[in-house]
Amino acid sequence: MPDFYSIVVFLLFTLAIVDLVVGVSNDAVNFLNSSIGSRVATRRVIMIVASAGILAGSLFSNGMMDVARNGVFNPELFHFNQVMVIFIAVMITDIILLDVFNTFGLPTSTTVSIVFELLGAAVCITLIHLVRTEGAISALPEHINTTKAFAIISGIFLSILIAFTVGAFVQYVTRIIFSFNYLNKPVATIVWAALALSSLTYFLVFKGLRGASFMTVSSMDWLKENVVILMTTVVAGYALVSFILMRFKVNVFRIIVLFGTFSLAMAFAGNDLVNFIGVPLAGLESFASWSGSGASPELHSAAFLKEPVRADSLILIGAGMVMILTLWFSKKAQSVTETEVNLGRQSEGYERFDTNGLARWLVRTSVRTSTRLGQLIPTNWSTNINARFDQSQRIDTKASFDLVRASVNLTTASVLIALATSLKLPLSTTYVSFMVAMGTSLADRSWGRDSAVYRISGVVNVVGGWFATALIAFTVSAVFAALIYFFQLSALMLLVLLAGVLIYRTQRIHKAREKKAGKYTADAEDANHSSKSQQEEVGERIAHITVETASLLNRAIRGLLQEKRESESGCLARVAVLKEQNEVFNHALLQNIRKRAKSNEASSPLYLMVYEYEQDIIQSLDYICSECHMHIENSHEVLQGRERNTLEMTVEEVSSYLEAVKERFTGQHLASFDVLVAQKKQLIGTIESRLDDLMQVAKNDRINDRGVMLTVNLLLEFKAIIAISTRFVKFYSKQQPLPEPKEQMVN
Numbered sequence: 001m002p003d004f005y006s007i008v009v010f011l012l013f014t015l016a017i018v019d020l021v022v023g024v025s026n027d028a029v030n031f032l033n034s035s036i037g038s039r040v041a042t043r044r045v046i047m048i049v050a051s052a053g054i055l056a057g058s059l060f061s062n063g064m065m066d067v068a069r070n071g072v073f074n075p076e077l078f079h080f081n082q083v084m085v086i087f088i089a090v091m092i093t094d095i096i097l098l099d100v101f102n103t104f105g106l107p108t109s110t111t112v113s114i115v116f117e118l119l120g121a122a123v124c125i126t127l128i129h130l131v132r133t134e135g136a137i138s139a140l141p142e143h144i145n146t147t148k149a150f151a152i153i154s155g156i157f158l159s160i161l162i163a164f165t166v167g168a169f170v171q172y173v174t175r176i177i178f179s180f181n182y183l184n185k186p187v188a189t190i191v192w193a194a195l196a197l198s199s200l201t202y203f204l205v206f207k208g209l210r211g212a213s214f215m216t217v218s219s220m221d222w223l224k225e226n227v228v229i230l231m232t233t234v235v236a237g238y239a240l241v242s243f244i245l246m247r248f249k250v251n252v253f254r255i256i257v258l259f260g261t262f263s264l265a266m267a268f269a270g271n272d273l274v275n276f277i278g279v280p281l282a283g284l285e286s287f288a289s290w291s292g293s294g295a296s297p298e299l300h301s302a303a304f305l306k307e308p309v310r311a312d313s314l315i316l317i318g319a320g321m322v323m324i325l326t327l328w329f330s331k332k333a334q335s336v337t338e339t340e341v342n343l344g345r346q347s348e349g350y351e352r353f354d355t356n357g358l359a360r361w362l363v364r365t366s367v368r369t370s371t372r373l374g375q376l377i378p379t380n381w382s383t384n385i386n387a388r389f390d391q392s393q394r395i396d397t398k399a400s401f402d403l404v405r406a407s408v409n410l411t412t413a414s415v416l417i418a419l420a421t422s423l424k425l426p427l428s429t430t431y432v433s434f435m436v437a438m439g440t441s442l443a444d445r446s447w448g449r450d451s452a453v454y455r456i457s458g459v460v461n462v463v464g465g466w467f468a469t470a471l472i473a474f475t476v477s478a479v480f481a482a483l484i485y486f487f488q489l490s491a492l493m494l495l496v497l498l499a500g501v502l503i504y505r506t507q508r509i510h511k512a513r514e515k516k517a518g519k520y521t522a523d524a525e526d527a528n529h530s531s532k533s534q535q536e537e538v539g540e541r542i543a544h545i546t547v548e549t550a551s552l553l554n555r556a557i558r559g560l561l562q563e564k565r566e567s568e569s570g571c572l573a574r575v576a577v578l579k580e581q582n583e584v585f586n587h588a589l590l591q592n593i594r595k596r597a598k599s600n601e602a603s604s605p606l607y608l609m610v611y612e613y614e615q616d617i618i619q620s621l622d623y624i625c626s627e628c629h630m631h632i633e634n635s636h637e638v639l640q641g642r643e644r645n646t647l648e649m650t651v652e653e654v655s656s657y658l659e660a661v662k663e664r665f666t667g668q669h670l671a672s673f674d675v676l677v678a679q680k681k682q683l684i685g686t687i688e689s690r691l692d693d694l695m696q697v698a699k700n701d702r703i704n705d706r707g708v709m710l711t712v713n714l715l716l717e718f719k720a721i722i723a724i725s726t727r728f729v730k731f732y733s734k735q736q737p738l739p740e741p742k743e744q745m746v747n
Contacts, residue, residue: 031264038406057269058320075305081297120474167439253403260410
């Protein structure tokens with residue numbers, strides 16, 4: 001039977017593959033958001049370019065491997081059994097933590113997570129060791145590499161401010177130079193292209209090659225001696241190439257963005273690959289050192305981890321291939337990317353994040369400060385600057401933001417990340433790329449008065465999640481390390497099982513979130529580009545809400561009569577989805593109206609009526625589901641007798657009527673509109689008769705007052721739903737002729 005440490009090594013490399021998957025799913029936002037947000041090319045082309053960058057960057061990771069080995073703790077003061085517990089606790093924690101963030105589409109830092117996980121587990125094991133050996137707790141700082149750990153942590157969080165400030169400054173200057181009509185600035189374009197491409201080349205090739213597994217000392221010395229000549233040649237070469245491309249009507253900004261995507265993907269792999277395989281490689285080396293020593297795990301020193309290491313290029317390439325496959329097939333990677341793109345988009349529209357107090361205060365303060373500063377700037381200066389930010393000149397109207405901003409995002413982030421990598425500082429690629437993107441968004445005036453509070457709330461939520469990452473990573477890793485140290489294999493198997501269950505659960509949650517947001521988010525983003533007719537759009541939307549209404553009514557009443565709490569909770573969740581979809585439609589409303597106006601379709605009354613119809617229906621559904629849920633939640637008596645029979649019959653009749661309404665919009669109904677109105681009158685009359693009967697029963701003192709009033713309230717909402725549905729069909733038929741009933745078509 002394999003011993004405990006053999007199992008740990010096996011799990012380390014198994015978990016490394018999983019960690020690569022969840023890590024890339026989160027970090028893909030770093031190099032995809034600008035190219036996808038600017039629509040620089042098809043998604044397939046963007047993914048191919050990014051994949052090439054990852055594969056190249058995976059060979060540049062050796063210079064960062066020491067962080068996992070001795071960047072946080074002093075290995076000479078630890079033993080083999082202790083470092084193995086630290087390493088396996090870190091890997092399990094990292095997988096769980098990153099997968100949770102991916103599920104909710106929030107970018108976080110894989111660097112921060114790995115550093116604080118190592119710190120938490122190392123502190124925990126050190127404290128256990130000191131207590132068991134009756135050592136002084138004051139010796140804790142000797143075991144932790146406090147100087148380097150503090151430099152890493154402070155550098156990571158300082159990058160938030162630096163990246164935001166640099167991104168905002170570069171974008172502001174660039175926008176003043178180019179404006180939104182950037183294609184008519186040939187000289188500026190050539191200069192910007194030469195500087196941007198040269199900067200990327202310098203930091204990612206000449207600096208990044210220092211850690212490459214295939215570079216020799218003599219090669220690096222030659223590069224250092226000839227760097228000035230080489231860079232002068234590179235700048236001149238890029239300027240010449242840009243000039244030639246522009247003569248052939250090639251948009252040079254597309255070249256910059258695609259090259260920037262490659263460069264940032266390369267920097268990501270070079271900087272962050274250590275976060276995923278550095279710990280398993282350190283664990284493997286530890287196991288090999290112990291196995292050949294003949295010493296017991298408790299006595300074998302881990303001092304060998306102080307020595308520098310160069311990973312096998314095949315291992316690095318293999319890890320890069322796993323990252324590439326994840327990039328292509330991970331749905332969670334797309335969710336994280338969408339979060340950053342939406343926070344930085346130039347246009348108004350549906351905002352994912354709700355406002356919070358801090359964001360509202362920041363917006364109010366910014367507005368007051370901007371107003372006062374504006375009074376100090378000469379009017380002609382202000383007019384000229386505002387003209388450079390005139391969005392009516394935008395060329396890339398279909399994209400979330402234009403190629404100028406995308407090029408600034410990628411160039412600035414790549415330079416900062418590559419510089420940190422060359423200095424062997426584990427700078428957070430997520431923090432840098434995200435804050436650069438937010439800084440450029442602010443400088444580009446994409447956060448207007450109507451959207452700023454929502455965008456800032458989103459940024460606050462994301463940054464707050466970063467601090468939560470540090471706290472959670474430290475705490476959970478420490479707890480896991482303690483459990484594994486004391487309970488060995490049993491705790492290890494239990495924690496691995498826990499990680500598997502959580503990943504399975506978060507996968508289901510993510511699928512549910514995708515299903516909830518997918519259809520109507522697409523409506524909001526593509527309202528201006530839909531090829532559907534007005535009749536098709538409205539008919540499909542009304543058919544959808546009508547089917548959902550019938551389904552929810554049946555589920556709510558069935559759950560009420562059978563006392564199924566989970567059924568009522570599910571109803572409330574589905575109502576919440578309908579509310580969000582209605583909110584998305586609210587933001588897409590003006591786009592739809594503008595689109596129809598271009599084709600001379602008088603659509604305003606119809607779309608407003610759809611919006612009102614949905615609001616009224618959802619309000620009634622919310623009330624019905626809430627009342628049913630609270631009745632069960634408070635353990636009230638189950639409805640029996642007349643109340644039960646009344647609800648069962650009524651919900652069946654209402655569902656049948658809603659089905660007829662739905663079919664009327666799809667041309668499947670066999671009856672005319674007059675027949676539908678007659679059915680509505682008959683059903684309303686039936687419900688009113690049942691209400692009268694309930695009032696007669698209410699005279700009896702022995703009845704269940706709460707049950708009767710619940711039934712009355714539900715019947716009143718049924719009436720409202722029927723009336724709303726019929727009213728809309730009537731209004732719609734006046735605005736847009738409905739499909740002819742089938743029997744009339746046959747005749």
